[in-house]
Each structure stands twice: as structure tokens, then as C-alpha cells.
Amino acid sequence: MKNIAIIMGGFSSEFEISLISGNVVHQYLDKTKYNGFRIHIFKEKWVYVGTDNAEFPVDKNDFSVTVDGKKIKFDVVFNAIHGTPGEDGLMQAYFELIGMPQTSCDYYQAALTFNKRDLLSVLKPYGIKTATSYYLNQGDSINTDEIVKKVGLPCFVKPNRAGSSFGISKVKTAAELPIAIETAYKEDNEIIIESFLDGTEVSVGVINYKGIVTVLPITEIVSENDFFDYEAKYLGKSEEITPARISPEMTEKVGAIAKKTYEVLKMKGFSRSEFILVNDEPYMLEMNTIPGLTTESLIPQQANAAGISLEELFTNAIELALPN
Template identity: 45%
Template sequence: MKKKVALVTGGLSGEAQISYKSAITVGNNVDRERYDLYRIDINSEGWWYEAANGEKSKVNRDDFSVTDNGAKINFDVILLCIHGTPGEDGKLQGYFDMLGIPYTSCDAATSALTFNKRYTVAVASFGGISVARSMHLFKHTPVAPNEILAQLSLPVFVKPNNGGSSIGMSKVNEAGELAAALDKAFKEDDQVLVEEFISGREFTIGVVRNNAGIQVLPITEIITKNEFFDFEAKYQGRSEEITPAQIDAAMQEKLEAAARRVYEVLNCRGVVRIDFIYNMTADRPFMLEVNTVPGQSEASVIPQQVRAMGQSLKDFYSSIIEQALG
């Protein structure tokens, strides 16, 4: 019997549109000889199963089953493809844990932790990874810009703590710009992270666990025409991604070791993508954040890295599904 796989897409954040694109690539590359694939769309109007003939019906939330051609379908495994809430922050993970259905992403605790940028850098740093010096601010306890600048040196980076896609972020070069940057970030989130700016080359690295253990994918360098890898650079072509990165062996080794260590320390599962800045003066990578459901549209970094490794996306997704099935 083929295993029944639910490809879960959509989500309740601005990243839903990106999730639909990722789900197209993933859906096209799931091996249909081995798995029966069912597409589930979780959006603000409900949880929907879309049958092959385009007919939509509601998912039964008691057991996450669907009805297909009059037959009740229970899933063997969930292929999670939602960026942002509720698929990348531990909420669906907790729900699937309650139902006892395995899924392809990090577990509930790791997903919730890594969705919080400050908690992520705190735990990674505890595990020996270099991270930027930072302050964690809460809307209910305002901190004056001069108090922040007494603790952190300019330039600083201001970002919503639970955000994504570079929305609400600013690089602050002068003290006078800080208040406006804080307002902008607090519009997106009740928590804001202010980090010292790390200068250097930017890299992003996919890491996955398969039968052979933890595997670091070929490294991608991000070269942006903008001041940082902002929304425009990410989605409107204002950047170049080079896979595999053109770097010397020593730098490659340090980046790979850091990526592997982050995956271990945070007890990750499935494929994650970790962002780093390599600072030349310190001669080591600084971790920025961990994406536990990274973008997987045709042009996204993870498919680029899998191709650069010489593996087919079909084999890649089969291996992720098999890992989740245990």
C-alpha cells in the first residue's frame, strides 16, 4: 500500500502566497509511485482538501481526515509546507503530536523557539555559535533610544522578533533614525529585536537529516544590490544567489561546522535553512536566524542547493518523508 501524504500549504500570515509557490514545487516532486498525495490548504476561511477534480471539502479537524470520492482518508504523514503561522511556529506541530500523526518539520518546541529570533540566537550562542549582540524589547515596556545606544554600537539592525521576509526591518546608521525604526518594527510585532550590525559576506545554508545523519547542503552566497537582504532584494530580483558559494576551504569548513552545530543544538528535523553573516575581521560566521520551513519554490535556495548537490528533488523529498515516517 502506498503511504498517504498530506501536503499542507497556505497559512495565516502574509507568507501564504509564498507557501502556495513552495507547494507547487514540492507537489511536483513527490514520488507518486511511492506516495498518494493529498493537497490541504489551511487559510483564514478554513481547512480545505482539494480533490484531483478541483472539488473542495472541509478537513475533519477531529482527526485531520478528509473524504475523497466518498471514502475517508487518514494520513500516514504530513508534508508541512506552510511558512509562518501556524505551520512554522509549532502550532500545527502540537496539533499533529496530539493526533499522533508524524510530520516532516521540526517538533513543536523547536518550531516555536526558532520562530522567536531572540530565543534562537540565545540558544545557539549557548551552544557555542557566534551571534550579534542584541536587545530584546517588548511593547509593554518601552525603552528609550539612548538607553539602547548605551548598550549597543551603531549601526544596528531593528527587526520584528517573530517576523519573516524582512518586513518591518531597518538598518539604523545614525542615532536619530532609531526611534522611527522601532515604531516601524513595533507595527509588525509586540516584540522587537535590536542587533548590532554584522558586516561581511552573507550566506544561507540548508541542512537536513537523512539515513546518513545530518547533511549540510551546498552553501549559497547572497549578494544584494540593496543595503541588506530586504523584501525587494528577496522577491523582486534585487539580489544574486550563488550556489555553491565561491569560498575557500577554510571558510567553507567553518560555515558547515556552524550550520551542523545549529541543527544539532536546536534538535532540528527535516530541512531547515540557516542564515549567516561571515565577518572577515573575526574570521568566523555569525548566525542570524533559522528558517524551519524554508521557501521551496522552483527558484528558492533549497531546490538550488539540492540540484547543486546532484540530487533529484524527487529523491530529496522521498528521503524527508521516510525520515518523518521513521
């Protein structure tokens, strides 16, 4: 039996969703192969949460825990932390330093994909289309006329490094821009302002499945709200249709771009890329490397449509992470 540390929590607004994802992984692990250990990672504590919610501190020297005088070491870390420090490369770098296998991509890929504007800049030479964008760092002067001239209205104001749609606003008038910028700065000190793309939103999961880079059935997102925001994602204010109601040609086209991105970036583990389809052209918004793994989340939905159970999905991630 292999010991699997399932890390969850994190330092960002996404910690609650991460705890749900981590508990789903724990629940659906193949109990005949793995012992799952729930590890909460917070700024103030790293602890193994045992039965009856008893907490045992993690030894950061080798990422082990001691329970009743017995030291427990782990074979693989299953990373279920959305946002920092699990999705931005910090945990990946730490695990690489101590020689601990883990299920997500490497630290550079995590840091790059977590930074929306850097990711889109790196992908541009590969012909991957993106929205017109304008960048701000906290402290920069805000010239609303210049912003509107570049990206037009309506536009989206987003924290550059945050997930689950925290801090995002859809701006319809120039007067709303400063308020939206303030909201985004609550999540990050870097902002990306993007032109509004009027089209069909799709989410494309790409995973390495049994050694083969595989595009999962694509999900179309129809939000009741102005865009696919936190409520739409987690509170049922959206319709998620898998497979998406798009032509076989477009399915092939957007799937090929998501797969190319995964391969170009030398990704590992899970990835979920968001696109808006405008006039038969996919425009990439972002890529998530620790996508939600709750039973309602998109990757589990897509895996299910591909005939892959949650147990198989998680087993596959662990087996690929194990040293050969």
C-alpha cells in the same frame, strides 16, 4: 501508495510564498509512490483543494477529509507553511497529539527557532557568536540613546517572530529608530534590534539525508538592496552564489557550526541557517525550519548543487517522517 497531505498557507504575511512552496512540493512528488493532497490552512478554513479547485473541509479530529462520501486518511503530512502556525510549533504540537507523522522538526524546536532571541540565547553557551542585540516588547518605553549606545549605528530592527524579511528595517540614524520599531511591531509584539555586521552573508542548509546529518553546498547572498530583504529574496534583487566564494577553511567552519546547531537542538527535517562572516568568524542571525521550497529558493538550489533533485529531496523528507 501513501497519501501525503501537503499543508500550505498559514496565518502570516508569508502565506503567498507558502502556497508556492506547497504547490512545488505537490508538483515534484514521486507520483509512483505518493498521492499528494494540497491542504490549505487558514484561520477561517482548513480545506483540501482538489481538482478544479473544489474545496473539501478537513476534519480536525483526525486530520482527514471526506470526498464524495469516501473518507481519506493521510500517512504523512508534508509541512510547507512558512511562519505561524506551521513554523512556530503549533501544527507540530497538534500532529503530535493526534499521532500524525510530519516532515518538519518537533514542536519545541519549531517554537524555539521561530523566536530569534530565544534561539540565540540557547546557542550562546555552545560558543556560537551572534550580533550584539537589544530587545523590546510592545509597550516598552523606547530610549533611542540607550539602544544606539548598545548596538551602534547602522543597526537592524526586526520582528522577533516573522520570516521572509517582513517588517525588517536597516536604521542609519537615531531619528529613524522609532519609525523602524513601528514597522516591526506590525508583524510581531516582540522586537530584536541588532548591531550591523559588515561581512559576507551566507546561508547554510542542513538536512537529514538518508539518516545522515548533511551540510548542503553553502550559498553566498549578495543583495542589490541594503540587505537581504523581501525584494532581494523573492523579486530577483539579489545574487545567490552556490557554492559560496569563501575559502575551504571557512566553508568547513561555518558548515560545522550549522551542523552542530542542528544536532544540539535535536532537529529533524529541513533547516537553513543564516550567518554573516566577519574577520573569519561566523555570526549566526537565525535558523529557518520550514525554508522556502520554491524552485528559486535556497534549499532547492543547494540540493541541486549537491546532486539531489527536488523529487529526491521531497521523497527523503517523507521517508524519514514515516514510522519505522
